[in-house]
Amino acid sequence: MNRWILSATVILLACNVALAATQSTTPARSRTSRPAAAPAPGQTLNTTSTAVPANPELAAPTGTTAPTGTTAPAGATAPAGATAPADRNKSGEYVVDYEPPYIGLAVKVGTTGPGLEATIGILDWLNLRAGGYYFRVRHGGTVQDVEYDFDVKLASVPLLVDLHPFENEFRITGGAVYNRNMADLDGTPNENTKIGDHTYTPEEIGELSGSIRFNLFAPYIGLGYGNAVLDADKTWGFVFDIGIMWQGTPSINLSSDGTKAGDPTFQSDLEQQKNDIQDKADYFRIYPVLSFGISYQF
DSSP states (O other): HHHHHHHHHHHHHHHHHHHHHHHSSSSOOSSSEBOOOOOOOOEOOOTTTTTTTTOOEEEEEEEETOOEEEEEETTOOOOOOOEOOOEEETTTTTTEEEOOOOOEEEEEEEETTTTEEEEEEEEEEEEEEEEEEEEEEEEEEEETEEEEEEEEEEEEEEEEEEOOSSSSSSSEEEEEEEOOOOEEEEOOOOOOEEEEEEEEEEEHHOOEEEEEOOOSEEEEEEEEETTTTSSSOOOOEEEEEEEEEESSSEEEEEEOTTTTTOHHHHHHHHHHHHHHHHHHEEEGEEEEEEEEEEEOOO
């Protein structure tokens, strides 16, 4: 009898050693999901509160024997096509992999000036994008015989939604732009100049100063190429956008500090000059947006 007990004990120890060796030589699993199979009645799963979320579709991987611990409900079956979002470590616990959203940054230049944009991936076909652009330039121009110096400022903050209907580089973009595009102007005639229907001396005109302002928020719609967060293995990319920004009808201000500044006739002629500036500025109610650049994914 003692020999039988000793033999059984040796056999059990040998089985345990073989099972431990098999588990220790099993290679680490990747983050690729696997089909799930329901545990047989009476099988138990050793889990921790941080390992498995409250998900009724989560089941032990096929071909594994769960150690004793928590008992699975009898007759439980896994839904068809269900996959286990957790990996099992050597201690038998399931650890859920967290994959953060992809984030990309792009340096761009175009008709809105140079700027930066950040893209965050939401779904395979949906991204959110925001950025900032700024550019300033001074140039001269003539409006109805009056020479002006224009100080043009291009400043905008786009808040956009990118739709990728084919889940590739092509995108359809819509959103709104915080619009600070504007221009200031000033002119000081040094000779007799016609304003409106009459001609005035430099002293009578003095210095003409004014401003051009657009709507603070402008709707945007456009098309583009490039997806800064398309692929986890992608680091650098090319991005391109073409669209329109509706700035609305600009508001114009124009004033003079000459000796005729308070004269009703001069004010009437100055109003005509203001209307001429308005006609020029109205061309920018719909502002064309064309930009391109290089993107980098973190």
